[in-house]
Amino acid sequence: MNWKHEISAAAERIDGYAQVTPVMESRALxxxxxxxxxxxxxxHTGxxxxxGAFNTLLSLDVPEAGVVAASGGNHGAAAAYAAQTLGHPAKIFVPELAGPSKIALIEQTGADLSVVAGEYANALTQAQVYENATGAMQIHAYDAPATVAGQGTCFAEWEAxxxxxxxxxxxxxGGGLIAGALGWFQGARKVVAVEPETSCALNAALQAGEPVDVAVSGIAANALGARRIGSICFDLAQGMTSVLVPDAAIAQAQDKLWRAHRILVEPAGAAALAALLSGAYQPExxxxxxxxxxxxNISPDPLQG
Incomplete structure (x- = not known):
């Protein structure tokens, strides 16, 4: 697949729907x-x-039954928001570990929400059952070309x-975001994968030579807790640098972002920075x-209640 072409087309498609997000340089970390x-x-939706959600819905014909998505929280909120914006019904399945703030975020979109016992993989199973029973269109969280191309627009935008x-x-x-990075940069810039030690589907797959199931836990599990890496990501990730960070380093990165810049993020949002602060990745x-x-989407929501 010509990922540069697909990502460029996605960028045009979602223009006016996705937010152009700011960039900054920090010397205070x-x-x-x-x-x-x-x-x-x-x-949008944090x-x-x-x-990826907007690119999927804008590039495919959505059936009358609407859309269905399984998510640890963030993808579900995004899929529900995109569906609401474009006028489609949405059914979202999330695991209990999604947490109250992400569940509340999805509920605010008006989507039909089901909370499933266990982890993300259980929510995905339920979403597939719903898809087969109703004919709703599945918006996969990470392992679908339209999702990956949509996430890749983040990096095209950053270069611009x-x-x-x-x-x-x-x-x-699950690998949708980093697959988008790899598809866009194509070796022009080095891309480093950062995962929690306790939720490391890509690192385990690279070591095993194929996608494998991993146990999932830790403070970032409700966003980075895929049991198995997506096949698109695995194919693109061959030979790349992959590092792991402990929960303590992720928490430290959250703290540094807040104290240095008053940027408040969930653990997953701080994980990449944790690799630098902990020395898991040391630049030349x-x-x-x-x-x-x-x-x-930090939990609990500091401004709620």
């Missing part, structure tokens, strides 16, 4: 070098996921905003680095 950041937690970095660090769950002298801040 107590590192010996500046860090470029793209603040994608300021996207994560990059709106890009004068990205200077040699290396871009991206948090990984003179290497310019950037991190994507991918999600801001």
């Amino acid at each position: 107590r590192l010996d070098y500046p860090v470029e950041m793209k603040l994608e937690h300021m996207q 994560s990059f996921k709106a890009r 905003q004068s990205l200077k970095a040699d290396t871009v660090l991206v948090a990984v769950g 002298p003179g290497e310019k680095v950037a991190v994507l801040i991918c999600g801001g």
